[in-house]
Each structure stands twice: as structure tokens, then as C-alpha cells.
Amino acid sequence: MLTDTAIKKLKPVGKDYQKADGEGLVLVVRAAGEKSWRYEFRLNGKKQKYTYGNYPEFSLDDARSINRVARKLVEQGRHPSTMLDDPVTKKQIIDGASFKELEASLAERQQQAALASIPTFGQLAELYWQEVERTWKNPEKQFSLARRHLLPKLGHIRINEIDVAMVRELIYDIRERIGTPTAHVARDWANRIFDYGVEHNLCASNPASLVRAKRVGDKVKRKRWLKSSEIRRYLTDAYRLNSYRGHKLGLHLLMITGVRIGELVGAKWNEIDLEQAEWLIRSDRMKAENDHYVPLPAQAVSMFQELKQLSADDEFVFPSDRTSTGHIQKETLRYFHQQVCASANIADYLPHDHRHTISTHLRERGFNPEIVETTLAHKLPGVAGVYSHAQYREQRRAMLQDWADYLDSLVTEQVVVQANFRQAV
Structure with missing residues (x-):
């Protein structure tokens, strides 16, 4: 058996050699x-070797203690590395x-x-986003x-802790x-993300797949729009x-x-020409990915002028009060919209439904x-959608001015050009 004194006296001789301790x-x-x-040991009939570490980092007593655990592991048919590769x-x-404490601690x-x-x-x-979604356009x-x-x-939740009930509730x-x-759409995203996890052996199952689409609700397109009396209540209560x-x-x-709510909250002042009374939304902010020209009625110009004062020198028309750079989120306007609808006793009406309201009333x-x-920046159906590139700028300007005047008349009960009721309320 080795001693500390004997180990210290061992010198290199130009080649590897070893001294046994037992x-x-x-x-x-x-x-x-x-x-x-x-x-050095035999496991399953084969001679094997396992290195613990260097001397003097591990003293003779340390090495013997570790060796006793290694021998016990081999007696159990386990390789020493299953426990001793762990420095703790x-x-x-x-x-x-x-040994029992070692096993419990390692298992934990x-x-x-x-x-x-x-x-x-x-x-x-x-x-999923980096591998799959980055290949998509926009x-x-x-x-x-x-x-x-x-x-x-x-x-922030680990995927093995997310169950069907959690996804369904969300x-x-x-x-x-x-x-x-x-x-x-949210359900579809959750489904795709979990499917990716299952495919790459990152999770065992997809809880989103068990949230049935038919339970979420009918996917038919919304047809909700406001009647004139509802528009009056909506606008009046919005300002009250x-x-x-x-x-x-x-x-x-x-x-x-x-315009769509995302197009409005993301508007920048460099898109809007108040002197020419027009707003040009760039293609990268449009659903159809084409530039969209918006003629501004006199009422809209007046509103943007007021917003210009509210936004001070910010680049966004609706700057965020949470960050020094950026605009408000769509949820901000959606929340206020919900308050307005509750006050005006208007049920099942979303901000996007304004577009249904506009489309219906303008046709009427x-x-x-x-x-x-x-x-409305919609692609025209049929042959017209393929061949027509008309912008109807002047016709649209006249139409939106008529529409803005009509909205004012609903609230003031008289036809006006300037929306004076907005200042009075």
C-alpha cells in the first residue's frame, strides 16, 4: 500500500508507470x-479502467474513499462513471x-x-419561430x-407542466x-408550436390539439355592424x-x-400630410402588403392636429407611455372600446367590426x-381584382367626407363640417 511519503518521492522516468495501492x-x-x-476493475467480464483525478488535488485518503464507492458500484454491476463523473x-x-446519501443526492x-x-x-x-416561421414572408x-x-x-411555464385545461382556459x-x-388563431399557434415540440422529442404530447376548434366557437366570418342609433350611442359615450x-x-x-386597428396605432407622423389631407400607409404595415392611400376628411384632419399636440415631438401618432420609443398596443384601444360598448349597451361588437359598419352604410x-x-384596402373579387389598379382617389375623398359628415350628424342631429360636439363633450 502507498503512503504520502512514498508518493512524494515518485519521480518521472521518461515514460508512464504505475504504483498499486490495493x-x-x-x-x-x-x-x-x-x-x-x-x-482498474472487471465489469461484465471485461477489464476496464476509470480515472478519478490527479494527485495532490485528491489525496491518498480521498482516493481510497472514492475507490470504496467505485468498488461498491461495480459490485452492483454499475460503471463508476454513473456516480463519480459528478464532481459534487x-x-x-x-x-x-x-452510499445511500450519495445515491439520493445524485438522483435529486x-x-x-x-x-x-x-x-x-x-x-x-x-x-419554432427561428426554424419555421423565419421562412415566411413578413x-x-x-x-x-x-x-x-x-x-x-x-x-415562462415549462412545457411538461402545461396541460389541456391550462390551454383551454387561455x-x-x-x-x-x-x-x-x-x-x-391563438389556438392554431399553440397547436403548431406544441406539434413542433412533439416532432423534435421536446415534449411528449400536444395539449392544444385536445382543445377542439368547434368548442372554441364558429369560425364563420363576423357580420356584426352598427345601426345608426348604435353609432350615435357609441360615439357619444366614447367622448363622455x-x-x-x-x-x-x-x-x-x-x-x-x-383602417385596421394595427394600422392606426402604428401610424407615424411622416406618413401623414395634414396640408394635403392624406395619409399613406406603407406596404410593410398593410395586410395586403401594398401601399394604402387614405384621404382624410376635415374631421380627421382636425383630430390628427389635436393628436399632434398630444404626442409632442414623438414619431408615432399614438406614442406609448411605457417606453421612450414605440407606440401603444392594439389592446389599449380594444380595452377602451370594450368600455365604450359596455357604456353604450352595444353587445358583441369588436373594433374590427367598424369596417363592417362602414362598408354597410356606404353601400346603403x-x-x-x-x-x-x-x-377598406380589400382585394377586389373576380376579374376586377386581377386587372383593375384604379385608386379612385377623388371619389374616395368625397365618399369619406360624406361619411364623416354623416357621423357628425348622427351625434349633433344636424349636418356639420367640423365635429364641434367633440370639443363640447
Whole structure:
């Protein structure tokens, strides 16, 4: 058996050699002078070797203690590496932990490591996004709904902890707050992300797949629009509610211009020419990915002038009060819209339904359907959609001015050009 004195006297001789301590433990002296502890044993009938570490990092007593645990593992038919590759276990052996304590501690750490290796829903979504969605045209715009509605609730949760009930509750909550179409899109995103996880062996199952689409609600297109009496209540209550002035003007602009809510909240002042009374929304912000020209009625110009004062020197028409750069989120206007609808006793009406309202009333007022569809940035159906590139700029300007005047008349009960009721309320 070795002693500390004998080990210190061992010198390199130009080639590797070893000195045995007994019970399979040997000290290997390398040609370069390094000394390392090694265990030589037989497992399943085969001669094998396992290195514990170097001397003097591990003393003779340390090596013998580790070797006793290694021999016990081999007696059980287990390779020493199954426990001794873990540096924490080696330290616990040196500190005098029992074999049972070593096994329990290692099992707990392995379990924690396994859990830590399981991605969160947010991490899984990012993996899916990087590999799949980046290949799509305008991917950020398409993935934005998942970021807004799924990640805030599920992003921090590990995927093995997310069950069907959790996903179903979130989807139903989205349906109640925002509407059935958005809930369906959110469900589809969750389904795709979990499918990706199953495909790549990152999760065992897809809980979103068990949230049946038919339970979420009917996917038919919405047909909700406001009658004249409802428009009167909507606009009147919008200006009566105790809320930020810019939000009131925002909802009114949605009603006048027919733009989508995302196009409005993301508007920048360099898109808007108040002298020419026009707004040009660039293609990268449009659903159809074409530039969209919006003629501004006198009422809209007046609103934008007021918003200009409210936004100070910010580049956005609706700057966010949470960050120094950026605009308000769509949810901000949606929330105020819900308050207005509740106050005005208007049920099942979303901000996007303003476009249905505009389309319906403009047709009833005798305007050309093609001009109406162009105003709403819709692709024309049939042959006209293929060959017609007409913008109808002057016709659209006259039509939207007529529409803005009509909205004013509903509230003031007289035809006016300037929306004086907005200042009085």
C-alpha cells in the first residue's frame, strides 16, 4: 500500500508507470510528471479502467474513499462513471457521506437537471419561430399574435407542466376578451408550436390539439355592424367616458377612415400630410402588403392636429407611455372600446367590426362597391381584382367626407363640417 511519503518521492522516468495501492486503486506517474488516480476493475467480464483525478488535488485518503464507492458500484454491476463523473458526489464522498446519501443526492440533482433541460413554452415557441416561421414572408407580423396572447401567460411555464385545461382556459379567455376569430388563431399557434415540440422529442404530447376548434366557437366570418342609433350611442359615450383624450380620437378615427386597428396605432407622423389631407400607409404595415392611400376628411384632419399636440415631438401618432420609443398596443384601444360598448349597451361588437359598419352604410348611401372595397384596402373579387389598379382617389375623398359628415350628424342631429360636439363633450 502507498503512503504520502512514498508518493512524494515518485519521480518521472521518461515514460508512464504505475504504483498499486490495493483493491484496484493505482497511482499513474506520467512521463511529464503528472500523477493521477486510476481504478482498474472487471465489469461484465471485461477489464476496464476509470480515472478519478490527479494527485495532490485528491489525496491518498480521498482516493481510497472514492475507490470504496467505485468498488461498491461495480459490485452492483454499475460503471463508476454513473456516480463519480459528478464532481459534487466526489466532494460528498470526501466529506464522509454514506452510499445511500450519495445515491439520493445524485438522483435529486439529476432530476433537477432533467427538468432544467425541458424548455419553457416561450423557448419552444422561439425554436419554432427561428426554424419555421423565419421562412415566411413578413414573419414578424404573422407571429405577433402568438407573442401578444400566448407568451404572456404560457411563456415562462415549462412545457411538461402545461396541460389541456391550462390551454383551454387561455383560449376561452381570449375568446371572451377579444373574440372568437382571435381565439381560433391563438389556438392554431399553440397547436403548431406544441406539434413542433412533439416532432423534435421536446415534449411528449400536444395539449392544444385536445382543445377542439368547434368548442372554441364558429369560425364563420363576423357580420356584426352598427345601426345608426348604435353609432350615435357609441360615439357619444366614447367622448363622455373618463379616459385619455387620444384614445377617444383613436376610436373615432377608426370609425371614419376604416383602417385596421394595427394600422392606426402604428401610424407615424411622416406618413401623414395634414396640408394635403392624406395619409399613406406603407406596404410593410398593410395586410395586403401594398401601399394604402387614405384621404382624410376635415374631421380627421382636425383630430390628427389635436393628436399632434398630444404626442409632442414623438414619431408615432399614438406614442406609448411605457417606453421612450414605440407606440401603444392594439389592446389599449380594444380595452377602451370594450368600455365604450359596455357604456353604450352595444353587445358583441369588436373594433374590427367598424369596417363592417362602414362598408354597410356606404353601400346603403349609394356609393360604388368597388370604391368602398378600395377604401377598406380589400382585394377586389373576380376579374376586377386581377386587372383593375384604379385608386379612385377623388371619389374616395368625397365618399369619406360624406361619411364623416354623416357621423357628425348622427351625434349633433344636424349636418356639420367640423365635429364641434367633440370639443363640447
